[in-house]
Amino acid sequence: MGAIIMNNAVIGSNSIVGAGALVTENAKIEPGQLVIGSPAKPVKPTSQAMIDGIQRSAEGYVQKIPQFRALTFVSPIILDQEPTKDV
Numbered sequence: 001m002g003a004i005i006m007n008n009a010v011i012g013s014n015s016i017v018g019a020g021a022l023v024t025e026n027a028k029i030e031p032g033q034l035v036i037g038s039p040a041k042p043v044k045p046t047s048q049a050m051i052d053g054i055q056r057s058a059e060g061y062v063q064k065i066p067q068f069r070a071l072t073f074v075s076p077i078i079l080d081q082e083p084t085k086d087v
Contacts, residue, residue: 003040014051 001019005011009023012031017023022038029035033042034050 014046016046016050016054 003017003019003021003023005017005023006025006027008025009027009029011017011023011029012033014032015029016034017029017040018034018036020038021036021040023029023035023040027040029040029042032046034044034046035042037043
């Protein structure tokens with residue numbers, strides 16, 4: 001949600017970048033950190049509950065792929081195909 005991750009930044013596994021955060025160029029975020037702010041700084045370790053919540057959310061989007069494809073226009077970048085109608 002509006003986070004910016006600059007060139008060559010590395011986000012460790014199971015880390016979460018907060019909405020509106022700015023991860024600066026060449027920043028290295030350690031695994032399992034919640035980072036927020038501008039510039040982004042770690043504020044606490046991610047809990048298993050946080051990681052599980054993100055996973056459930058991602059799975060929900062995957063289940064909705066047919067609905068997304070049925071929209072009037074879907075970006076060809078996302079689906080790697082031509083748009084269905086002119087915009």
